[in-house]
Amino acid sequence: MLIVGELINSTRKAIAAAIEAGDRASIQQIAKDQANAGARYIDVNAGSFQDREIEYLTWLVQTVQEAVELPCCLDSPNPAALEAALKVHKGIPMINSISLEKERCEKLLPVVTANDFKVVALCMSDEGMPRTADDRIRIAEELVNFLLDHKIKLENIYVDPLVQPVATDQTFGREFLKSVEQIMSRFSGIHTICGLSNVSYGLPQRKFLNRTFMAMAIAKGLDAAILDPLDKQMMANVLAAEALVGRDNFCMNFINAHKAGKIVC
């Protein structure tokens, strides 16, 4: 399971304050904590600052990569901000995200095609948010084929089928899970990724619901996630689900995590 640490996001108040104050130490500590907890990419988002996103996103990349030897997941729909951040980024970043929305797609394509970057392909189009598995698969097919046509390697594509709250429509969870399964089986070698906390919006016990949904998604083939790696129960749940679904050789990851005291239930 590829974990993208989600914590350095400017929509979170503490992060926005740290960014504005130029507080390197706080940002670097959060980057290190996430790395130690098993994150393989550190998501960076400065989207709350419309006027200064370019400057702040660049600063975040530099600040994070001074502290950890990990690539970043550059979280922005703004090509200018991405280009500026890429100039200082070390290693192979993940671009989060491109979609079938015409404007976003046209603007971001040159950024992603020129290089061997990982790219999150969000199942969203100008027609709006997908509701059913079929909606998602239709968008995913069009988007993936489009990216392949532009010489992006299949193994660099992370399809995000888009999680929506079951509190607003009880079919949303099921349809998401179906789409993960179908996308993974139609495109052998592709990845699926998601940020799944949206699923529990409007409900009590959100963390518990999120963990349960994660296990269900892993069972369907989800192999990457944007989440809070400091959430120990979530991380334990990921390891358990991977072992149970046969993606952990001889269950060694699970056992080793147990020995290290990391399986917190």
Added chain:
Amino acid sequence: MTDKLIHALVEMQETEALQQAKQLLDSGTDPMDILDACSKAMEKVGQRFEKGEYFLPHLMMAGEMLKQISDIIKPLIKEEKSTTEKRRVLIGTVKGDIHDIGKNIVTFLLEVNGFEVRDIGIDQPPEKFVESIQEFQPQVVGMSGLLSLAFDSMKETVEAIEKAGLREKVKIMIGGGQVTEQVKDYTGADALGPNAIAGVNLAKQWIGGK
């Protein structure tokens, strides 16, 4: 007389609520009284939601029950109400944003609360808002957007409404996962609704309704 109906609605007893509504109708209760009872029940559900006792699915379910009941009752109500001024709300997701879940919930709840709602959809430019206001003549305009880039669109939309000379005619509310007081001030809207019930309450506060 309508106590049982109100109780069933508030306690999310769907079958019981529908049965009660039908019984009341059969026994000759004025359909308007039944609708009044529904509004009272909805208000109680809203209060429980705001206290954290109820969750989003309760709102959705209450809305669904109300919709079923009003489908039965509406044809029975004489058109006497049309003489009084209709309470209209125009709603849409602003340009550059295509999120619609929040908008759809607010639309639904406004409708079951007796407002006439026109939903102009997602990714709608300021011109479309202006055009629709001229056509539909709402007293309230709701702008929705989840992305931070939607805030600029909201601001542009308010400006366009102002330019068209319509600003005095409408109250403007905004909603979306990330809207704050600062965002409200930035966009020039009159108020923000942190959740769907708040949106309904704003509309009630501005243009009345039970």
